[in-house]
Structures are given as structure tokens and as C-alpha cells.
Amino acid sequence: MSASAQQLPPGAYRPPTDVWGGFARLARRMPREPVVVLDARVARLHPEVRPALARLAPRAVITVPGGEAAKSFRVLERILVGAASLPRAGALVAIGGGTIGDVATVAAHLLKRGVGLHHVPTTVLAAVDSSLGGKGAVDVTVSGRAVKNLAGVFHTAEACWLCPEFFTTLSDAQRREGAIEAWKMAVCLDASRFHAWCRRPPPLPRLVREARTLKESVVREDPYERTGLRKVLNFGHTFGHVLESVSRFRLAHGEAVGLGMVCALDVGRALGVTPEPLARSVEEVLQRKAGVRERAVMARLLARSHASEVGGLLATDKKAGTRGELQVVLLAEVGRARVVPVAPRIWQALLPLWRKGVRP
Ligand SMILES: NC(=O)c1ccc[n+]([C@@H]2O[C@H](COP(=O)([O-])OP(=O)(O)OC[C@H]3O[C@@H](n4cnc5c(N)ncnc54)[C@H](O)[C@@H]3O)[C@@H](O)[C@H]2O)c1
Ligand SMILES: [Zn+2]
Structure with a gap:
């Protein structure tokens, strides 16, 4: 030291x-x-x-x-x-x-x-x-x-x-959970790392090492979470928390975040923040390389829960704004994420499709 x-x-x-x-x-x-x-x-x-x-x-x-x-x-x-x-x-x-x-x-x-x-x-x-x-x-x-x-x-x-x-x-599921959070960091912070991982997914110790470097790059700019810069690390977490809750916490946090990223890509597309080809390719990578579950898993969870329950969970989300708009991290390009206010009608329009497991 x-x-x-x-x-x-x-x-x-x-x-x-x-x-x-x-x-x-x-x-x-x-x-x-x-x-x-x-x-x-x-x-x-x-x-x-x-x-x-x-x-x-x-x-x-x-x-x-x-x-x-x-x-x-x-x-x-x-x-x-x-x-x-x-x-x-x-x-x-x-x-x-x-x-x-x-x-x-x-x-x-x-x-x-x-x-x-x-x-x-x-x-x-x-x-x-x-x-x-x-x-x-x-x-x-x-x-x-x-x-x-x-x-x-x-x-x-x-x-x-x-x-x-x-x-x-650790179980395979536990290892996958951590890996999904690592991929989250590459997706929203570092395009070249993301593409390198796509070409050749790193062995676990290297994935951990590189993800820590990525996280630290944000933490050191905003160590006490004052500027909001660290908020990009919440990519996938707004809808991930909803999925965790509606599963009664049977869906592990990392798995929920993985599906939450898929939701955030859909919301980004609906708002014109995330270009369609980007959303499609990132979703595919997350599923094929990071082990993110297929949309059917999200559909099964949401089918059993009422829309009002989802709304309630989102409203109590600590990132909710004063007029019911959510502050959601959306992907503009690989390596560049930003916090965008999302009106309730946006996710309300997507929810029926998420419940069917259909890509909007
Ligand atoms: N402080 C932060 O910045 C931050 C960031 C992300 C998550 N979290 C918190 O982390 C928690 C989740 O962490 P977690 O997933 O590690 O959960 P955990 O600590 O509950 O561990 C999960 C399970 O694995 C077992 N376990 C631990 N190490 C093991 C090993 N080597 N082999 C076999 N089993 C092992 C534990 O006993 C436990 O049953 C949540 O409470 C979340 O809020 C905090
Ligand atoms: Zn997390």
C-alpha cells in the first residue's frame, strides 16, 4: 500500500x-x-x-x-x-x-x-x-x-x-450471474472490450479482472455517487428488479439483470435512443455469449403478474421521477449508455409483448 x-x-x-x-x-x-x-x-x-x-x-x-x-x-x-x-x-x-x-x-x-x-x-x-x-x-x-x-x-x-x-x-447459475454483470459493464462502458469478449469470451479470472477495471473507471470519477456517472452501472436494473420481485426472488439477481437489459434495449428502441440493429445484435450477444436467458423466461414470469403490480414495483423504484417517469439507463451505442426519463406509457405499451415473449 x-x-x-x-x-x-x-x-x-x-x-x-x-x-x-x-x-x-x-x-x-x-x-x-x-x-x-x-x-x-x-x-x-x-x-x-x-x-x-x-x-x-x-x-x-x-x-x-x-x-x-x-x-x-x-x-x-x-x-x-x-x-x-x-x-x-x-x-x-x-x-x-x-x-x-x-x-x-x-x-x-x-x-x-x-x-x-x-x-x-x-x-x-x-x-x-x-x-x-x-x-x-x-x-x-x-x-x-x-x-x-x-x-x-x-x-x-x-x-x-x-x-x-x-x-x-459455485453453481453454473451463480457463475453465469456474475458474468452477466461483467458483460453489462462492457456493454455500457467499453466498446473495444465488448467486441474483444464477443470474439473470444475470456476465462473467468480474466473476465473478473477486466470487469473490475471497467467498474473502477466509473467509480474513480464519482466515488460517492454525486455526479450520477455511476448510474450507468444500473443498466438492466430497473426492469431487472421488477422481474426479481415478480419471481418472488426465485430468479437470481444477475439473471434478472440480464433480462432487464433486454427490456432496456426495447425501451431504447421505442424512444429512438437505441438503433434497431444495435439492439438486435446486443441481445443476441447477451444470450449467446453471456448466458442471458431467452425472452420466454421473462414472459412466464410476467404472465403471472398483473400490470398494476409491475407499475407499482416500477413506481417504488428509487430511480422513479416526480411525474411517474422512470430514470432508465439506455444504450445509445456499445460503450455509451445514458440515463433517460421514460414515461409510463412507453413500458406500458411494451409490457403485453414482454408477457408474450415477443420481440417488439
Ligand atoms: N455493494 C455493492 O456495490 C453491491 C453490488 C452488487 C450486489 N450487491 C449485493 O450483493 C448481494 C448478492 O451477492 P451474492 O450473489 O454474492 O450473494 P450471497 O452473498 O448471498 O451468496 C450467494 C450464495 O452463495 C454462497 N456462496 C458464497 N461463496 C460461495 C462459494 N465460493 N461456493 C459456494 N457457495 C458460495 C453463499 O453462502 C450464498 O448462499 C446482494 O445483497 C446485492 O444487493 C452489492
Ligand atoms: Zn446488479
């Missing part, structure tokens, strides 16, 4: 320090006497983790089941209590997927007004997306409904330790 990075307060934005390798070897270089938040499933599937951690003389290893339930005040409190002895100069190490990383980020921000944070992302989604950019959050139940990421912080990690061995125990 550079001297200037060491002078920054814990959690302040700094360029990422990524370290790649096998976990047992990398663990020797991690901060000593940390508090570790460890995904319970990872602990079970990767028995090499505990002995490697033991050599760091951790103050505590707090094992937490992964999954959205980890992003709760209850788990946050468990971490704060377990980490009470950590000094301000100490480090919290999060080993797990995006949920463990998110709750640990909040804990690192709160503990002693901020301690050092280290990510060890064990899902592709966490490696590509959540372990970079400083965001962490827990969900809060409001009037009986869980509101995702309601209590959140920015707290940039001091380092991210990337160990591809963890990805070997």
Missing part, C-alpha cells in the same frame, strides 16, 4: 489494491489479528480457509450464513459485538459473497468510527461488482416489507484479495 493511501482515513476512497492468488498463500500477507466475517458455506466447502486464518491470530472469526438475510441489523449487531475488541487501527476481513461483503462494509464503517476493511469475494458477483466501489448496506423492514439497502454507507476497502479457487464451488 502506498504511503498516501495509509494516511487516508479508513474507508475513504482510494484506488483499488487487488491481490490475486491462492487463499492460503495470500492469507500470509493479510493484516494480523483481524476480525473475520466468514460465510458459513464457504467455511464448509473450503476447509483450507480456517487453518490459514488461524496463522493470522484473529481476534474473532464470526461465521454467518450467506444470503440476503445476512444483510440485517441482527447480523450487523453480531459483528459489532464480536469485533468490540478491534482497535481503530485494526482490520475487518470479509470472506464471502456480496451479502457478507455488504454487511461487513457497514460494520467496518461503524466500528470505532471506521476501521480498515478487506474483501475476499467468494462469488463471481462479489468479485466483479460488490467488493469494488465502497458501497455496503443492510436491509430494513418498513411496514412489514423488507426495503433493500435502506441503511447504507460508502467505505472503500484497503485491499481486495481475489482467489479464483472459491469460484470452483
